[in-house]
Amino acid sequence: MFETGEVPAVLPDVTWSSPFLSIGADGAALVTIRDVGRFLVSRGREIRFAPTPLATPAAIESIVLSVVAGVILHERAALPLHASCVEWNGKVIALAGPSGRGKSTLASALLKRGAELISDDITVVRFVDDTPHAAQGAAGLRLWPDAVSAAGMAQATWNPVRLGHSKRVHAEPTIARPPRRLDGVLRIEVENGAQRPRLHELHGPAAAMPMKDVLYRVDLGRRLGRRESLYLDLMRLADRVTVFELCRPQDLSDLDRAAELVEEAVRRLEERL
Numbered sequence: 001m002f003e004t005g006e007v008p009a010v011l012p013d014v015t016w017s018s019p020f021l022s023i024g025a026d027g028a029a030l031v032t033i034r035d036v037g038r039f040l041v042s043r044g045r046e047i048r049f050a051p052t053p054l055a056t057p058a059a060i061e062s063i064v065l066s067v068v069a070g071v072i073l074h075e076r077a078a079l080p081l082h083a084s085c086v087e088w089n090g091k092v093i094a095l096a097g098p099s100g101r102g103k104s105t106l107a108s109a110l111l112k113r114g115a116e117l118i119s120d121d122i123t124v125v126r127f128v129d130d131t132p133h134a135a136q137g138a139a140g141l142r143l144w145p146d147a148v149s150a151a152g153m154a155q156a157t158w159n160p161v162r163l164g165h166s167k168r169v170h171a172e173p174t175i176a177r178p179p180r181r182l183d184g185v186l187r188i189e190v191e192n193g194a195q196r197p198r199l200h201e202l203h204g205p206a207a208a209m210p211m212k213d214v215l216y217r218v219d220l221g222r223r224l225g226r227r228e229s230l231y232l233d234l235m236r237l238a239d240r241v242t243v244f245e246l247c248r249p250q251d252l253s254d255l256d257r258a259a260e261l262v263e264e265a266v267r268r269l270e271e272r273l
Helices: 057-075 103-112 145-150 218-223 227-240 255-271
Strands: 002-004 014-017 021-024 029-033 037-042 046-051 079-088 091-096 116-119 122-128 131-134 141-143 168-170 184-190 198-202 242-248
Touching: 029 057, 037 057, 046 057, 057 079, 057 122, 057 218, 079 103, 079 227, 079 255, 091 103, 091 122, 091 255, 103 116, 103 141, 103 255, 116 122, 122 227, 131 227, 184 255, 198 255, 218 227, 242 255
Parallel strands: 002 046, 091 184, 184 242
Antiparallel strands: 014 021, 021 029, 029 037, 037 046, 079 091, 079 116, 079 122, 122 131, 141 168, 198 242
């Protein structure tokens, strides 16, 4: 349920807080974003929103699809990967990594090669008969201006995610689809001094650790009482899918080569049928 109404400026009995997020003893979370408003999130299904006069629909959507979504997913005990997800040649692969690793940028390069976007930035994993599936997320990619240029796209077709923010969004209508089997996870690592992207497989604990490089707002999940369950779910996922690591240079000069390596990862997944 999403409704507008009065939202307190502070929560009673705060157990944890950051500059824009606080958690109360009852598990409710208060998200405060300047020029957008305050969001009170409770029990993973109720959102009350007090907008500021400067709040725009695009800005509200941007916050709901990021930090507010993170709160809801952890309150619902979901497994949210910090990943963009695509389907390519019938294989579904999540491109995971912390902010700034180039998840959305790499996804945009794959879309140009014929991939289908399933989700951007957050990929929710559900286990169906012990098999991980990726749920479809909101439509569209969110890219920084240099990434838009690197992907060879026209800047004019992209809009700011919210007032004063440099990141751009380009949403396209999508057809609702049920969750699809997740075949692989590709973890993106930025390597200083690297000349060319390189790909290799990860096994054992290295496939899932550190958790903050794979899960969306893992510290928030821990503060909401999910320390053990997040670890167990992530290890379960790493045991059931192939995990790759893509090490890429710091700049975006070799984006095409990075996309080719993702295609190689997909071919490896196809060979293992």
